[in-house]
Each structure stands twice: as structure tokens, then as C-alpha cells.
Amino acid sequence: MAGGADRDPPSDRRSSPLVEPVPDAPAAVADLGGETGLLIADYHAGIEAGLRYERGVELDSAGDERRERVLDLLARTGADRLVVLGDLSHRVGGAGDAEREELAALLSAVGVPVTLAPGNHDTGIAESFGDRIETTPPGGARLGDVGVLHGHTWPSPEVLGAMVVCMGHEHVAVRLEDDVGGARAEKAWLRGPLSRAAFDGSVDLASADVEWRDPELIVFPAFNDRSGGTWVNVEGKGFLAPFLPDALSDGEAYLLDGTRLGSYRRI
Template sequence: MAVEGSHTAVEPVPGEPAAVATLGGDHDGETALVVADYHAGIEDALRYERGVELESNAVTRRDRLLALLDRTDADRLVVLGDLGHRIGASRGDEREELDALVDAVTDRVPFTLVKGNHDGGVADEFGDRLDVRDGAGHVVGDVAFVHGHTWPSEDVLAASTVCMGHEHPAVKLTDSVGGSRVEPAWLRGPLRREPFAEHFEVDAADLDWNDPELVVFPAFNDRSGGTWVNVDGQGFLAPFLPDGLASAEAYLLDGTRLGDYRRV
């Protein structure tokens, strides 16, 4: 997905809810495979919370992720929050899934988790095996990684590209005869300085600002639902959206450009 006029540090993997980020700083010359919202153990939660019986997709999820590491030859993995599904400590099937996943990934590459709102227990239990970072801001060179459930740090706003999860963006597409389907989507667009200046209670001109592009990742877990960004009344989850976006375009996983997400 080459986006005209955008930064190119983060390029989606065609057909997948994943991207490759070209890193700088202490990791100059390296690449990271980046995904968001893995939600390990979601089937367990659906069973107990909603009475929905689904066979576990743990092995399929893990194999998809490992195949992407092979396909992209990335030097490390970055997960943009919500690696696990339970907000508290993991247990049962979720704990088993996380154990197997962390072992499989760290046998290959370093693994960074940018904490999401579901990751309190994961960070406590797996922090000795993962590089766990605060969900409000992990910056590597010109690329920043956040989850999106809270305001980003000021350091994030100085990056050129901000990668975010949390929203699980999707678009509802309707055909000429009234049929419809929902597809996961990417959102990409420039951030607006003013809402962040107001939040930090500083003059806009005083922010260390590098015209950052926001890249909102589709959820890696296709059972985790999503925000239909082109449907009125859905609303965003992040406290800085939509006010913090100057504009944004939606893209399907295959790279199809849909245009302004509000008009899809």
C-alpha cells in the first residue's frame, strides 16, 4: 500500500493485517513485523462471557504469525497491545496459548509488546520474556508505537509515523442490490496538532511536531470484532479520535484504496 504523499517507514503486508516497519535509532537498518490486537484466548472469553462456543484458533493464529515472520524476514516482532484477551491475569487456554506463542516467537526474534488495556496480566506474567513498553509511547527512530487506549506521550508526536491498534477498524461495504459485508481496513492520515496541544496544555507551536502520519492497524484476530469507521454512530475508542485526525483514508487488506473513510 504505497500512499501518495505519506511517509513510507511502515508498509502493510499485502493481504494481511500486518505491516513491516523500517526502524532507526538504536535499531537502524532493522525491520519489525508489526501487528495489533492478537487477543490470545478470545474463544475462552466468548464461551464464559457470551455463551458462544467456538473451537480454539490458537494454533492457526500462531502459525499465521510465524509464517509472516518468515515471509517478511523481519528482525523483530512488535505487537501494538492486547496480546492477550483477559484484562486480568491469563489462565487456562489463554495462558497455554500465550506460553506457546511467546516461546515460538522468541526462539526466532526479539518480541516487543506495547501494552494495551488488556495486557496488565500479560505484562506481569511474561515481562521476563518480552520487551514490554508503555502503551502511550515507544519510539524507535522516526517510528512510534502506541496501543491507542490513552493519549500518546509527547515523544510520540515528534515521530514521522505513529502505529496504533485498539480500534480494530473495519468498513461496511454495500453493493448495488443492497447486500453488504464488513471488511477489516487500514486507516492512514495526518494528525492534527491542536487537540494534542490542548491536552498537554501547551501552545501548539511549542509541541515537538514532525507532521506525523497515523497508521491505524486492523486487528490481527479476526474474531475480535471492530469499529465500522464508515457507519454513523459507531464512534472511535481512542480519546484523541476523530478530533486528532486532519483526514484519513481507508484501505482494504489487499491494498484497495477506498478514499476518505467517512465517505466509503
């Protein structure tokens, strides 16, 4: 493992009382102001059909397993709402039969309201499932003091007025090496203060009459295990969001088990 990593007590890892990662899972519990939300990102329903079409890769569907993981997390956390930070579906340009079937089964099973901050893969989701999913504008929305968005577009002023901003899109992963040269990729969280300067000229907070409250940014790992990732500590592997890395100059990386790796720029 990278040098300098440690495992903090849970109380020390919690830099914000509003959003807390679920141990050993790519999911978090959030106080949404009157509701408890289970937040996940990049579900990519029907990815196996997409991989077959896009790359000729044949894989059995893991849709049932993905759905059961969500149901287990909802039961474990007692969440009142499921919030997906974009890319609920996989097929860019509209969900196909595999995506629609998997999403229909998921939405029938969850038993709580679902909010989607739509991502670049979610074309047509609102039209297909609008009676079962509450969809935010492309720039996201604020739920209580938590801002949610996918991250492929600039956030709305409303999102930047939150205390904590949560996003997906990056499929965050880190490359870890051992003492004998072996390497592996691990899913990771990024957390740190959001830089206001990164949005100057692109998001007009003043005209929207939004107060800047020095929010924390949390970049989620992908929920889907087959969707790849952005290796944030490998040179040449750039971010996808238009405001990163400028908006997260002092962020730290954490593994799913809570291990703190330190600054993501120096892992």
C-alpha cells in the first residue's frame, strides 16, 4: 500500500456531519433536511449490454446483484430516499431493453422515493421513468444543506450554496503499489474544501443571490464494479468534470474501508 496510509477512528474521518460514507461500500448516508438519504453514484444499469455492443465483451448481467446491494444498503441505513448522483443507466443516447428492464426491477423493489441528478448517460430516463423518479436539473439541486449533481456539467448556483456538495462522474480509483512492485487499483473517495475561484466566470453566484458557505466537496466512487475508473494518482489520467482538479486543490483520498491515503496529489 502507498506509504503514509493510516486508518482513522470513525469520528476523526467524519469531516462533515451531513454526509457519512457507509463502511466498506461505495455509498453514503446524508442528512437531507427532514429525510435521510442513501447516496450512490454511477449505477450504470445494463452495462453488460453496453459492453457487448461497444467492445464485444460478453458478460452475464449482474443486475440482480446490483439491485440486492442497493436493497441491503437501504435496509442497513434505514434511509428514507435513494439519491443517485448520475449515470443510473449506462447507454448514452437512451436506455435500451436491458437498461429498462434492470431499472424497472430496481424501482419496483426499492420502496422509497428516488431522486436522480442526471448524468451524461441518462438520456431518456426522465421520459421513461418520470412517474417513478424525481429528476433534478442538469446542474443538480440542493436537498437540505447537501448539494447533489453528477459532475459532467458546471453545478448550479443553488448547489454551490450548500454546505456539502456530492458528485459522481469520476469513478474515483487509486493505483496502489507494494514494496515489491506489485500494483492494484482500489475504489476511493475524494473529500476536501471546494475552491470558489474555480467557478469564477462560469457560475454566477451573485446574480443568483447565493451565499458561499465554504462547502466541502465529496467525489463518490462508482457503485458499478464494471464501469472502470479515473486513477487520480496516475500521471496523465485527467479528471472528467470541467471544474476539477481546480475546485479540489487540497482534497484527500480514502479507501472504502476508511483508510486515509492523504492528499490525492501525493499518493
